[in-house]
Amino acid sequence: MANTSDTVLVIGACGQLGSELTMELRKMYGDANVVAADISTPKQADLRDSGPFEKVDVLDTNVLAELASKYKFKQIYHLAAVLSATGEKNPKFAWKLNMDGLFNVLDLALEQKVERVYWPSSIAVFGPSTPRQNTPQQTVMDPNTVYGISKQAGERWCEYYFQKYGLDVRSLRYPGLIGYKALPGGGTTDYAVDIYHKAIEGENFECFLSENTYLPMMYMPDALKATLDLMHAPAESIKVRDSYNLSAMSFSPKEIAASIKKHIPEFEITYKPDSRQKIADSWPQSIDDSAAQQDWGWKPAFDLDAMTEDMLVNLKKMKQEQAV
Numbered sequence: 403m404a405n406t407s408d409t410v411l412v413i414g415a416c417g418q419l420g421s422e423l424t425m426e427l428r429k430m431y432g433d434a435n436v437v438a439a440d441i442s443t444p445k446q447a448d449l450r451d452s453g454p455f456e457k458v459d460v461l462d463t464n465v466l467a468e469l470a471s472k473y474k475f476k477q478i479y480h481l482a483a484v485l486s487a488t489g490e491k492n493p494k495f496a497w498k499l500n501m502d503g504l505f506n507v508l509d510l511a512l513e514q515k516v517e518r519v520y521w522p523s524s525i526a527v528f529g530p531s532t533p534r535q536n537t538p539q540q541t542v543m544d545p546n547t548v549y550g551i552s553k554q555a556g557e558r559w560c561e562y563y564f565q566k567y568g569l570d571v572r573s574l575r576y577p578g579l580i581g582y583k584a585l586p587g588g589g590t591t592d593y594a595v596d597i598y599h600k601a602i603e604g605e606n607f608e609c610f611l612s613e614n615t616y617l618p619m620m621y622m623p624d625a626l627k628a629t630l631d632l633m634h635a636p637a638e639s640i641k642v643r644d645s646y647n648l649s650a651m652s653f654s655p656k657e658i659a660a661s662i663k664k665h666i667p668e669f670e671i672t673y674k675p676d677s678r679q680k681i682a683d684s685w686p687q688s689i690d691d692s693a694a695q696q697d698w699g700w701k702p703a704f705d706l707d708a709m710t711e712d713m714l715v716n717l718k719k720m721k722q723e724q725a726v
């Protein structure tokens with residue numbers, strides 16, 4: 403259950419997930435109780451104007467400690483990371499940010515007696531030898547991107563901090579996340595967000611993945627619900643302490659284009675696979691999330707066509723408002 407007087411820190415609050423999650427948390431805990439922190443300043447007016455913002459580099463332990471003694475956080479959501487495609491351009495930096503960032507947060511949580519920590523993992527923890535259909539919770543994991551390796555290692559460390567120090571850290575293996583409010587940065591699943599922007603602007607879309615590349619995906623409202631449901635479940639029902647498999651839908655570029663065409667018949671897609679194809683080919687096509695269903699009642703609401711309808715309506719509205 404949510405203790406609505408908790409103070410909450412969101413690190414990576416300006417990102418695709420962070421910007422929406424911060425707003426949801428502010429609704430639940432009160433605007434002043436949810437501190438948005440990021441290395442860049444918020445562009446979104448609602449995020450910027452609704453509550454406290456702190457400029458933070460998660461690699462700077464002094465700043466983190468100052469922040470923690472100022473606000474006395476009860477919960478931390480640590481979302482800052484370098485994603486899969488960007489990580490391949492500078493693997494050592496991706497490793498440093500993703501791993502040291504996590505250690506800094508886990509250690510801060512222990513030192514400051516933070517009650518609960520959230521840290522996202524990803525389908526990128528799986529690799530070419532993992533079963534690709536209905537990928538089980540526990541299976542072969544041989545990630546071959548630095549992002550995936552850092553997420554797999556991070557999962558082990560989360561479980562370690564739970565087993566060894568009793569830190570209540572919780573995690574989800576997100577599929578590709580799709581939302582209209584903020585753009586993702588540097589991921590392999592980003593095409594499924596860009597495609598809607600192009601469609602609504604009346605442009606055609608050149609896809610960096612081939613037409614039949616199936617990947618697990620999720621609409622943002624479902625991702626927010628999963629995250630908050632997990633974080634508000636009683637500790638004893640959280641049986642998986644590395645990271646939960648999480649599933650909503652799977653589709654290919656050809657199928658998302660067909661879903662858009664139902665609303666915008668003139669929309670066209672072409673394919674020009676680049677280095678991200680290899681990453682996508684190493685990831686699962688669909689995910690078995692029965693542990694999340696059983697342990698804390700996970701159930702998604704959106705399939706591909708429901709998401710397309712909602713994305714197009716809201717993107718159109720947003721673009722009209724921006725034009726005024």
Ligand code: SER
Nearest residue numbers: 485486524589590591
């Ligand atoms: N969406 C992420 C990426 O593509 C995976 O977690 O990198």
